[in-house]
Amino acid sequence: MSTSGGPISLFHMFSLETLTTIMPPSSITTCLALYPRDNNILAIGMDDLSIIIYNTSTNKIISKLEGHTKRVSDLAFSNSFDLLVSIGVNDQIFVWNTNGWKKLKDRYLQIHGQRVPEVLTETHIHFHLYQRHFLVVRSDCLVMYKARNLKCYNQWVPRAAEVISQATFSSDGQAVYVCFVDGTVAILDTLKFQMRCKINLSTYIPTIPSSSMSPIAIAAHPQNPTQFVVGLTDGRAFVFEPREPQDWSRFSH
Structure with a gap:
């Protein structure tokens, strides 16, 4: 609809x-x-x-x-x-x-x-x-x-300079994916909102100018709890997942 x-x-x-x-x-x-x-x-x-x-x-x-x-x-x-x-x-x-x-x-x-x-x-x-x-x-x-x-x-407040554009739960409910206007994505633990890692999208999408790197939407894969997609202001969408299952630390930059 x-x-x-x-x-x-x-x-x-x-x-x-x-x-x-x-x-x-x-x-x-x-x-x-x-x-x-x-x-x-x-x-x-x-x-x-x-x-x-x-x-x-x-x-x-x-x-x-x-x-x-x-x-x-x-x-x-x-x-x-x-x-x-x-x-x-x-x-x-x-x-x-x-x-x-x-x-x-x-x-x-x-x-x-x-x-x-x-x-x-x-x-x-x-x-x-x-x-x-x-x-x-x-x-x-x-x-x-x-x-x-x-x-x-539970509650969580980012640093003063960080502006949240959208957030959602992972499909298994164990993580919260949070995207920010500055082009980063944080992965929080649902239980205590502790930071698992933070990803700078420009590290993985170097071909896109930084001026276009403003995430405005984020959605979790309905079956794969470690996969999510980020929508950008230029109309593109990119799918992310860790290099190894359940290992977000190696995905962090």
């Missing part, structure tokens, strides 16, 4: 044929999440601060979730607890029960027990493999929460 703020298109996974196009209400679509237990149901973040739960088979709105005070920037479902987690550009996090679509809890993103300064930014959410914890990715921090009660499980 995809959208550029207006109509939402759903595609066949293999043929890429357009299956259906949804015309959301007048507000601009800001983010999407597919309900894993029913592929006909979408959660749609809207520019008017609401979240629409939409059934694509009946073309009807199931529910409209309200409570965010700023634009919704990301959505993610947890299968383990029947939850939907949403976050706004002001770092306000909501947890919704998918059985009835009622709000269960909300809080603002915090670091070391203090609310982070409000900077309207695109903050993202990624669920861990076991769906009980989720990672909040902001340009200046990573915070992991327990999904059910929004208790902070």
Whole structure:
């Protein structure tokens, strides 16, 4: 599925044929999440601060979730607890029960027990493999929460000069891949967010000028936990893995 703020298109996974196009209400679509237990149901973040739960088979709105005070920037479902987690550009996090679509809890993103300064930014959410914890990715921090009660499980703040562009879990959930605007990638241990190694992408891609070396996206291989792909601002993507299985230290520069 995809959208550029207006109509939402759903595609066949293999043929890429357009299956259906949804015309959301007048507000601009800001983010999407597919309900894993029913592929006909979408959660749609809207520019008017609401979240629409939409059934694509009946073309009807199931529910409209309200409570965010700023634009919704990301959505993610947890299968383990029947939850939907949403976050706004002001770092306000909501947890919704998918059985009835009622709000269960909300809080603002915090670091070391203090609310982070409000900077309207695109903050993202990624669920861990076991769906009980989720990672909040902001340009200046990573915070992991327990999904059910929004208790902070772990947190990490890079050095002041480092700006996070994106982060994600490895497929086995044991590592977090973090890419930075300066063209580096850090690999952290999930349990304590300890640094395993840091990679300078220009070391491995010397043919690309440094001006083009700004990573804007990172994704983990769904089966190989030591492999990830980095997308750059020039439109290219590169796959990385260690020279020897499970040996990230020799991959570090």
